[in-house]
Amino acid sequence: MNDKINTYTLSIYTENNIGLLNRISAIFLKRHINIESLTTSQSEIDNIFRFVIVVSVLESKIKRIIKQIEKQIEVIAAFYHTDKETIFLETALYKVKSKSLFDEKHIQKIIKDSQANIVTVSPNYFVIEKTGWREETEKLYVSLEPYGLLQFVRSGRISVSKKPMNISNILGLNTEK
Amino acid sequence: MNNSNKISGAEAVIRCLLEEGVDLIYGYPGGAIMPIYDELYKFQDQLIHILTRHEQGATHAAQGYSRVSGKVGVVTATSGPGATNLVTGIADAQIDSTPMVCITGQVASHLLGSDAFQETDIIGISTPVTKWNCQITKAADIPEVLAKAFYIAKSGRPGPVLVDITKDAQFELMEFKYKKCKSIRSYKPVPNYSIREIKKASELINSAKKPFIVWGQGVILGNAENEFKNFIEKTGIPAAWTILGLSGLPTDHPLNVGMVGMHGNYGPNVLTNECDLLLAIGMRFDDRVTGNLDHYAKQAKIIHFEIDPAELNKNVEVDVAILGDVKQTIPELTKLVDKKTHPKWIKKFHSFYKKEYEKVIKDDLNPSKKGLTMGEVIKEINQASKGDAIIVTDVGQHQMVACRYAKFNKSKSNVTSGGLGTMGFALPAAIGAKMGAPSREVVAVIGDGGYQMTIQELGTIFQTGCAVKIVVLNNEFLGMVRQWQQMFFDKRYASTEMINPDFITIAKGYNIDAKKVTKREELKSSIKKMINSKKPYFLEVKVEKEANVFPMIPSGASVSEVRLE
Numbered sequence: 256m257n258d259k260i261n262t263y264t265l266s267i268y269t270e271n272n273i274g275l276l277n278r279i280s281a282i283f284l285k286r287h288i289n290i291e292s293l294t295t296s297q298s299e300i301d302n303i304f305r306f307v308i309v310v311s312v313l314e315s316k317i318k319r320i321i322k323q324i325e326k327q328i329e330v331i332a333a334f335y336h337t338d339k340e341t342i343f344l345e346t347a348l349y350k351v352k353s354k355s356l357f358d359e360k361h362i363q364k365i366i367k368d369s370q371a372n373i374v375t376v377s378p379n380y381f382v383i384e385k386t387g388w389r390e391e392t393e394k395l396y397v398s399l400e401p402y403g404l405l406q407f408v409r410s411g412r413i414s415v416s417k418k419p420m421n422i423s424n425i426l427g428l429n430t431e432k
Numbered sequence: 433m434n435n436s437n438k439i440s441g442a443e444a445v446i447r448c449l450l451e452e453g454v455d456l457i458y459g460y461p462g463g464a465i466m467p468i469y470d471e472l473y474k475f476q477d478q479l480i481h482i483l484t485r486h487e488q489g490a491t492h493a494a495q496g497y498s499r500v501s502g503k504v505g506v507v508t509a510t511s512g513p514g515a516t517n518l519v520t521g522i523a524d525a526q527i528d529s530t531p532m533v534c535i536t537g538q539v540a541s542h543l544l545g546s547d548a549f550q551e552t553d554i555i556g557i558s559t560p561v562t563k564w565n566c567q568i569t570k571a572a573d574i575p576e577v578l579a580k581a582f583y584i585a586k587s588g589r590p591g592p593v594l595v596d597i598t599k600d601a602q603f604e605l606m607e608f609k610y611k612k613c614k615s616i617r618s619y620k621p622v623p624n625y626s627i628r629e630i631k632k633a634s635e636l637i638n639s640a641k642k643p644f645i646v647w648g649q650g651v652i653l654g655n656a657e658n659e660f661k662n663f664i665e666k667t668g669i670p671a672a673w674t675i676l677g678l679s680g681l682p683t684d685h686p687l688n689v690g691m692v693g694m695h696g697n698y699g700p701n702v703l704t705n706e707c708d709l710l711l712a713i714g715m716r717f718d719d720r721v722t723g724n725l726d727h728y729a730k731q732a733k734i735i736h737f738e739i740d741p742a743e744l745n746k747n748v749e750v751d752v753a754i755l756g757d758v759k760q761t762i763p764e765l766t767k768l769v770d771k772k773t774h775p776k777w778i779k780k781f782h783s784f785y786k787k788e789y790e791k792v793i794k795d796d797l798n799p800s801k802k803g804l805t806m807g808e809v810i811k812e813i814n815q816a817s818k819g820d821a822i823i824v825t826d827v828g829q830h831q832m833v834a835c836r837y838a839k840f841n842k843s844k845s846n847v848t849s850g851g852l853g854t855m856g857f858a859l860p861a862a863i864g865a866k867m868g869a870p871s872r873e874v875v876a877v878i879g880d881g882g883y884q885m886t887i888q889e890l891g892t893i894f895q896t897g898c899a900v901k902i903v904v905l906n907n908e909f910l911g912m913v914r915q916w917q918q919m920f921f922d923k924r925y926a927s928t929e930m931i932n933p934d935f936i937t938i939a940k941g942y943n944i945d946a947k948k949v950t951k952r953e954e955l956k957s958s959i960k961k962m963i964n965s966k967k968p969y970f971l972e973v974k975v976e977k978e979a980n981v982f983p984m985i986p987s988g989a990s991v992s993e994v995r996l997e
Contacts, residue, residue, distance in 0.1 A: 274559060274566075318745075319742070322744075325742070326740065326742045328618065
């Protein structure tokens with residue numbers, strides 16, 4: 256068997272419930288697995304929430320973890336995908352001194368070439384937003400670093416799967432009506 | 433505003449319990465749960481509350497009650513230390529799949545997160561060890577949440593749930609309406625079974641030459657003892673039990689070949705690696721059962737009957753998975769299998785038993801040496817109780833010996849802490865077992881170490897008059913750890929020797945009849961006297977100090993490397 260460590264994007268559909276995040280993260284904690292990124296948001300269905308979690312683990316392990324997650328009462332369904340099976344993005348924000356924008360001509364070229372957006376400009380600072388893959392936001396980070404980054408932040412991964420996940424079907428099957 | 437139809441949240445809690453058919457709960461009062469206790473006082477003719485001497489005792493008592501009665505055990509405790517003291521029992525119930533509802537009081541909702549007096553985040557603390565938990569801050573939510581709690585605790589693979597109720601929600605007035613929970617859209621307690629898989633299983637069974645069954649507690653939790661018995665009798669397949677499966681099939685049944693696992697019987701362990709088909713029924717391939725997984729039943733096809741999809745292929749990859757409730761799946765399979773016998777194959781188990789008898793069992797049950805053995809004590813209990821008693825055990829050497837030798841005629845008769853291995857489990861669990869099956873004899877067999885972990889529950893026995901029989905097998909050691917120290921740590925007995933108090937005096941302090949046995953001549957009559965007593969009874973038996981439990985699969989070894997000495 257070629258059981259190797261892969262990066263997996265987990266999509267977990269849940270009822271909105273206080274404490275569920277704790278319950279899900281405890282499953283990783285118990286197995287000493289680092290959560291690389293975590294995002295929660297509304298899903299395509301009213302009042303159903305979606306967790307997107309990125310972890311790097313063995314394939315044999317991820318299968319068991321998914322079952323443990325699905326076992327939680329308020330979890331409707333959980334899926335795991337490799338990078339090839341999803342479309343995924345992250346968003347990064349870079350806060351830079353405004354002075355650099357005007358003094359360093361080069362910086363404008365960097366922004367243009369990386370297809371980043373300027374979100375806001377104020378007398379003291381300006382904020383650049385870049386959405387894309389990790390390599391792209393990292394490349395921009397490296398380019399901007401010499402000009403002095405006042406702040407940097409990157410969101411967790413958001414992703415949609417290429418194949419359908421059919422949550423409404425699952426819900427339809429599980430409801431009484 | 434008209435409040436005449438309204439009741440307090442605290443009263444609603446009691447009414448919910450009554451709606452769920454609860455008539456007995458275990459617990460310990462305190463500040464944050466006082467409104468509920470005030471209602472318990474008013475409802476005491478309908479709902480009995482047993483005051484244990486420690487909240488952990490309440491959880492184990494509820495477990496014992498549940499394990500013998502099949503009902504949900506209910507526990508109440510206050511916030512802070514009251515709630516944290518429940519954690520061991522909750523974890524025990526989680527790993528041994530025991531249905532339990534714990535209700536804890538919590539500081540008033542406006543104080544949440546302020547480090548108020550006796551505030552702990554019991555939701556956070558109990559999350560990894562509960563099947564579900566929920567905090568209530570509004571009285572109106574109480575009926576729905578408790579209905580859900582009972583449904584989740586007892587459905588599918590059972591387990592413990594915890595409901596934390598703030599003090600203001602207990603005081604708040606609400607209109608009471610109760611509707612039992614029948615389904616939750618995100619939760620499927622019993623997966624659908626597949627007839628195709630059952631057909632596949634029947635083909636493997638019909639063509640197997642050396643089939644072997646290992647059954648676990650799933651058979652008992654599913655109330656499928658008869659279905660299971662019919663199945664093995666039709667197929668003639670020898671069957672062995674995991675520690676929690678014990679009593680699911682009478683000990684004397686000709687197809688019952690004994691126990692698997694670390695201290696299980698010789699034949700079932702060795703032949704696990706010789707069978708051509710292994711049927712795992714309502715068991716989860718715990719490491720204490722399988723030994724080294726790389727050398728576990730590799731030669732065999734494996735069929736797994738399981739209600740919890742997360743258990744499939746968790747430890748052992750199986751060839752056929754029969755998801756679902758064994759109460760439904762076993763009869764479906766029984767219809768499809770041929771009537772058969774396997775005399776030659778079963779003979780093998782018998783010949784291994786003979787070896788084990790010569791090397792181990794003979795000296796355990798009929799020792800020629802002077803010192804009393806744990807085995808002969810269990811033998812005498814068997815004779816005095818005729819195999820009809822509920823045997824509650826703690827954790828350690830005495831537990832393994834009791835499970836190996838205790839005789840059971842009826843199901844739901846073996847109560848022990850299997851998965852978590854909680855020392856201190858037996859005494860309070862025995863109290864719960866006696867209350868869950870009042871007409872039955874309940875004998876707690878406990879080591880001198882575990883006994884002292886929850887010895888305060890003698891107070892509960894004293895106060896309630898609960899007629900449990902307590903047998904402490906005293907070897908003045910933490911025997912199982914000492915055995916490992918002898919075998920694997922060159923006899924360096926680090927902190928395993930115990931200087932014990934006079935247990936008889938302690939029992940007498942609680943007005944419990946007590947006797948100490950040090951000689952073989954006194955054993956039979958003392959056990960008889962204990963069993964015949966209608967009151968609680970304490971018996972201390974001084975057993976050999978440095979005896980070891982065999983057979984044994986050393987950790988990391990394969991089941992077929994089980995050692996007889």
